[in-house]
Amino acid sequence: MNSVKTYTLFTEHDIYLFREGKHYKLYDKFGAHSVEKDGIQGVYFSVWAPNAKKVSVIGNFNHWNHRDHILYPRWDESGIWEGFIAGLTWGTLYKYAIETAYGEILEKSDPYALSWEQNIQAASLVSTTWYEWEDENWLQNRWKKNNLEAPVSVYELHLGSWVRDGNAPDRFLNYRDIAEKLVPYIKEMGFTHVEFMPVMEYPYDPSWGYQITGFYAATSRFGSPQDLMYLIDKLHKNDIGVILDWVPSHFPGDANGLHCFDGSFLYEHEDPRKGFHPDWKSYIFNYGRSEVKSFLISNAMFWLERYHADGLRVDAVTSMLHLDYSRNEGEWEPNIYGGNVNLEAKTFLQDFNTAVYKEFGNSIITIAEESSDFPMLTKPVHDGGVGFGMKWMMGWMHDTLDYFKVDPIGRKFHHHKLTFASMYMYNENYMMPLSHDEVVHGKASLIYKMVGDEWQKFANLRALYVYMYTHPGAKLLFMGDEFGQTSEWNFTQSLDWHLLQYPVHKGMQTVVKDLNHLYRFEPAFYENQFNPDGFEWIEANDEDNSVYVYLRKGKKREDVFMVILNLTPRVLDYKIGVNNGTHWEVIFNSDDERYGGSGVTPEVIKEEYEEWMSRPKSITLKLPPLAGVILKQKKDKKYKLHRIKLHKK
Template sequence: MANTKAFSLFTDFDINLFKAGKHYRLYEKFGSHIVNVDGEEGTYFAVWAPSAKNVSVVGDFNFWLAGEHQLNVRWDGSGIWEGFIPNVGKGNIYKYKIQSSHNDVTTEKADPFARRCEHPPKTASVVWQDDYEWKDKKWMKNRKKNNALNAPFSVYEVHLGSWKKQIEENRFLSYVELADELVDYVAEMNFTHVEFMPIMEYPYDPSWGYQLTGYFAPTSRFGYPDEFKYLVDKFHEKGIGVLLDWVPSHFPSDDHGLGYFDGSHLYEHPDRRKGYHQDWKSLIFNYGRNEIKAFLISNAIFWLDQYHADGLRVDAVASMLFLDYSREDGQWEPNIYGGNEYLEAIDFIKDMNSEVYASFPDVQTIAEESTSFSKVSRPIYDGGLGFGMKWMMGWMHDSLEYFAKEPVYRKHHQNDLTFSLNYAFTENFMLPLSHDEVVYGKKAIVDKMPGDEWQRFANLRLLYSFMYTHPGTKLLFQGGEFGQTSEWNFQTSLDWHLLQYDVHKGAQSLVKDLNKFYKKEKALFEKQFSPEGFEWIDHGDHQNSVLSYIRKGENEKDNVIIVLNLTPVPRENYRIGLPKSGSLKQVFNSDDKKYYGTGEYKNTKLTSEEKEWNNRQHSLELTLPPLSMIAFKYK
């Protein structure tokens, strides 16, 4: 105790906010902070452990001996233990040794607010601070328009450990190496954003990062915190936004983690019907506890504030919304109104989104939410949850199911593709082809497709073309862009060697050009969340398996006409109705030779006729290439 000095970063106002669940910058107070007290350099430690009898900081500076550096409990009933330890600084490793007051249990825990963690499988926290100088002032000033709901938003989803390996040394690429290779690649492919699967510290590689123990620390697998900032900075330099996968829904029960933190159910709900995830064998936060809400919202704010993240993709939202999520009768208890909504979790989500958009109005939160819960991406004042966007899981399932069918049967299932337009504008939808679709026996995207090699890749190109011309923003998982043929394996690099083959190179070129097309054509993004931005020409030609529609921008001259031929049979003299007379030009063709298409079916004479078709006064005859999307604009 003599080696720990009384000192505090907390004011009475901080404590009141914390108890009320309204302190959203807790990372400025909790954790380890290098400070100077009365002319003496050292580190201030603060941890929340209300059920503790005593708390010691143990580390490499005191031979991990409990009692050498005991913290002082605050007098205000907040449950906060704190103290200043001289001569402890950057790079020292530590944990909290916590003796519980009511059951004689002693736990040894990593710091929930640590800014850096040891490299797994080691589990201690590291005293850390960096003075990284950001160089993204221009991006931050202008990112509001890049993140806007009426801007192109095309996301490349990445798992940093498996995107590419350093082959000679059989290791991960570092944050610094990724700042060269990954940044250049995403820019070359014309994506507007990159999304990292969770980079917060996690102990177990097979969890892919979804079982977090270090909520405030970028994983040390790839380098130091300031090097991760450098990676974000380099993306911003290239004009690319950075989204982080964030997991407030559950956490693992590892001994050094948040579970049973001070000998009590501090972070997790004490009732296992609300506090334990049967699917993931993990613990669920107690959303009804004010301090937990403040912890989680502070964490969301932390990554936006300290790491200049441009948005958060929030994992497993459905599991938070419903008390009976993945539970049988008798395994859950209704809320006070007799319903299955988890009211405290819903309040937390609304508070989180409110604070995020109040503090950072130029970012986006995106919900991975798979149910029909209404108004997920609608404002809170309108009864919504307040997310900026929501994943369109229905579109994903229906589209993949359709494209898996042999073309001869597709005429019986055209509704699989058209149905999404019945509800496409009920939310601000993002169309996801994510990591979840290429694991656990689901096969790689291209291997879901029927036919010989040419047909499988033509179907892949057609699926992506449909995705990019369908209303909504886009997300594609790494490897999908060049037709990775094996399921994703987190332990190995993507199969980059496939790009020596023209068929894979062609798929990659298509995605590159679709991103460019999406960014260039205002009709594809200006009204991507509004029914005014879409109009069918013909959704009923089941016999030929052809779809045609118009994407609309603010100005009529920007409108794009899309035609999909969903079979390998070329369609000569195929007539579609047009909104007006005039001459058109072809602006995209997924059957182009450079995409490994046939390149044989041309549309050169594109002048409308005054012939009624599809209930329109004007029409045009086209040649539709096999398994293709072609797009046109008026000259």
């Protein structure tokens, strides 16, 4: 006798929205929910398996027997199976036993489960995301932190290897333990946001979390859903935003996962030219299927609503948008217009951005990891754009790292690798990423990408950071790069924190901390970061000296900074054109001894009233070697009052 009772959480309107691809809160309906029926407490289960002959719930409560608790198919041909099982409670282990059209029994974990076991069986757990949040003040005011005129400096980290238990280095720390160490560190370093590499449940550690099986479950490696919420809550209470990596691009073929979920190609595209990823040996979502769109956009909403995430960095957008991504001729099929754009994926991304920005406004950010020149990624959907808030500036990253690998004697032949970004930097809202992808797989750590002996490597990296932090756009730095981690990132162990005992590494950390604070507290570096009014070249073409000079400007006329990069190991007396009525104060020097530099002090050694660099006046500045120098403009009071008087007349 079947001990499952009929029960539903779905309305007819829910079913309509689900089938139209417009239901964005499916986590309130699907999955396992603790409910009461006829005065009896139990759990309601529901799952989408339209091609199944039979679906039952198996678990530790029925000895994993697929004959005892059979769900009921809905009458409306939605493909949903559902039912109520009395007496079950939190912590119950379960899966769905799905009998396919061919009579095969598949044991599948729940796509909407809130928790999964952390073992090879990876059963789902009846769980809850109830948590007593204390971040109301942050949520009410976070629009000030996440909008395009706010400083956004992101610290990207992998929770399993940022830091581990010192007494048992093979053991992961709990989310709560991480909170006690991470929050004060981020506050001290001055980052505005953290970005967590995927925290959704995944079976394979070497995937770093990018091969997700439990899209609605916080990975139990580091604790419970409430433990992760505690970490996010504590970051918010300390004025730190949280961005989560989100992976709607693909999923692995694990037997208990989404692949061939009911014996058919349900979540993935049936055509392998669209449904199988040749690089990652994983399966690509069918973006043209309405129910799959509802699943994915609901998943984005889930992390933003239930976990109070402030943004989603969307992984592998390039692979989603291009039908020919990593495919040779004949291995992909053009779209209806003969092009290589995956129109269904583009529409999905537009719908995703439209939905989350409608729900949360500019209090959240969506960020595309996209490496091509796909147009209008960060333009509004109503103008034909894809609707992201920001896009990773991959071209800037590649050009910059390529430049700093070149010996200074040959840099004049590569000079415009550092100026080229200014040709397109306002085409999109860019975030400059020095991410985890740049310090793995034999690419070397950032410090060992730099050319020269040890002193030159550190000087080059300090100068690179000055360039990054003073360049228009949001910032992202991967963990360990802030103190010059010497080894490549290894996901199996903690960062090399012991390096901070050496002055040169401590100095590098101090550089990043000071640049973060400068970026955050000087509006000229952020309020026009996506606006052409905020940047001006003074000298972009001095290849022979490998010197770059540019201005960063705020909304106030007098809010102006000058940045000078001397990317040779020579001390230079360098002449720079400036405007009348201004004088300049050096406020930052990456060659300062406390940063590990040589201690050459940049100073104005001459001031002349002659036209130079198309400006009426010039100053000559002593430039330290392989260094970035930042000057703040000071208006001459007499000149300023005179101008005001003229204006009044």
